[in-house]
Amino acid sequence: MSELPAILSHDSPGFHLAETWQREPKADIDPVVWAIHYLQALRDLAVQADWITLDDGATPPTAALIGIGQHVHGINRQLDWILQHFLACFEIAQQPQVQVFAAPIMAQAGIDGFCNFQHHPITLMVDPSRILAADWPHLVAHELAHGIAHSDGHGHRFKQALDHLCLAHDLPLAPDNSLETNVLPYWPPCRKNPSHDRFWLELSHLGPLDMNRPTVADT
Numbered sequence: 001m002s003e004l005p006a007i008l009s010h011d012s013p014g015f016h017l018a019e020t021w022q023r024e025p026k027a028d029i030d031p032v033v034w035a036i037h038y039l040q041a042l043r044d045l046a047v048q049a050d051w052i053t054l055d056d057g058a059t060p061p062t063a064a065l066i067g068i069g070q071h072v073h074g075i076n077r078q079l080d081w082i083l084q085h086f087l088a089c090f091e092i093a094q095q096p097q098v099q100v101f102a103a104p105i106m107a108q109a110g111i112d113g114f115c116n117f118q119h120h121p122i123t124l125m126v127d128p129s130r131i132l133a134a135d136w137p138h139l140v141a142h143e144l145a146h147g148i149a150h151s152d153g154h155g156h157r158f159k160q161a162l163d164h165l166c167l168a169h170d171l172p173l174a175p176d177n178s179l180e181t182n183v184l185p186y187w188p189p190c191r192k193n194p195s196h197d198r199f200w201l202e203l204s205h206l207g208p209l210d211m212n213r214p215t216v217a218d219t
């Protein structure tokens with residue numbers, strides 16, 4: 001693997017590495033190299049490094065790596081745009097420090113996203129391949145609620161945080177009895193992407209990222 005560009009070696013506490021990966025790579029950077037560095041950066045921040053895996057079964061370089069290298073900044077910008085809208089429902093002084101990344105998460109992990117609330121800034125990773133782009137805000141809200149509650153459980157503190165986010169953005173509120181009925185691990189509901197297998201592979205076929213920008217209700 002070639003050396004990391006200097007800008008990517010910045011790892012001081014509190015540094016929002018996500019901002020680096022929202023920028024379009026320079027034209028002379030090989031998208032495969034960029035993608036390999038990106039996946040490594042995700043593994044360094046993940047709750048479990050081995051969750052970050054492309055399930056395409058091929059040896060690199062693959063179409064998926066090229067697609068990630070060329071387009072992941074566009075997806076990361078969209079996710080950050082969603083995140084910033086959620087953060088805007090907090091008073092500035094109470095806004096948590098949070099960053100978000102698009103991450104290919106291995107199917108065996110059994111999750112569509114996760115929150116590393118031990119890291120500063122709190123780090124959310126969501127797999128945009130798993131659910132329809134229109135529901136990305138639901139997944140971001142769920143993981144952000146873990147970050148605010150500072151817990152990976154789905155108990156009272158998590159529900160309180162999620163209710164706050166859902167109310168502020170007109171997302172469906174979890175039912176009153178959701179703590180007893182165990183729906184909170186799947187709240188707010190997200191529609192599965194029927195072509196999730198092809199999402200990363202087909203990124204490289206995109207021109208300028210042409211997915212519709214997800215909507216957050218109060219924009």
Ligand SMILES: [Zn+2]
Binds near residue numbers: 142152154185
């Ligand atoms: Zn959860």
